[in-house]
Amino acid sequence: MPLPRGLPVVDHHCHLSPSGEGVAAARRFARAGGTHLFLATQSYTPEPPRTLEEYRAQFETTERLAARVREETGVRVFVVLAPYPIDLVSATAAIGPAAALEAHRAALDLAGRWVREHRAVALGEVGRAHFPVPADVASLIEEAFRHALRVARDADCPVVVHSADLDAEGFRELATRAREAGIPADRVVKHFTRARVASSGTDGVAPSYLAQRELVRQVEHDPEPWFLETDFLDDPRRPGAVLDLATVPRRAEAIAAEGSDAAERLAIPFVRSVERVYGLTLAPGEGRAS
């Protein structure tokens, strides 16, 4: 069964690189039926940025890629920006904790400014390391996360959180953390969620599920908000490290094949959750033309 007409098909978290497949990957996504990408920035250089100017150059690269994808493929792209929390590990070693944190905070401020200027829709990825780091670096990363939450509150935008896998208690802790910073939990997304968390256990935080076949089967009847993502890395040195960019449209097609209420169910990750978390209305006209 084909994808329902007019339905947006959204990959909620991917990366593209000018030195990777870039626009060609987005074209593959479009050919498979995809219509909207949330494009998260990443470091495009061998060493992560260490100054505000280097972060600005990184964000501009992401913005240029987004513009090219829109122009050359017709896919709608939403840009998500922040200095990657893990950058603090190497930056601290290279320039010391004070300078590393200062550049990081300035880059978060810049990302917040771009959100207010509608050049980006959310701060991300922000959060924590997904592997053990020395205690002094961990506290820097915490300080950066606190600042990220303040910036998101002031820019009134969602935060896309990078962290180790979270169970229900982890989701609760994240929701509490956000509320304490003045951000409603439903503006918080846990990206790269690899196991189903029942909606009763997310405390309002939206899981963005890795679009693996089994996991999609487990979550597809859950109420909003939740998303599907590939976390496509577009890194030729790491093929298959994450899912291919054509995966979300393929999963959507599999759900569409299941029956007549498929359009309604697919609207949860692709329309209603986007509206609820981002305040973005993906009109049917923006979706598939056929």
Ligand SMILES: [Zn+2]
């Ligand atoms: Zn990512």
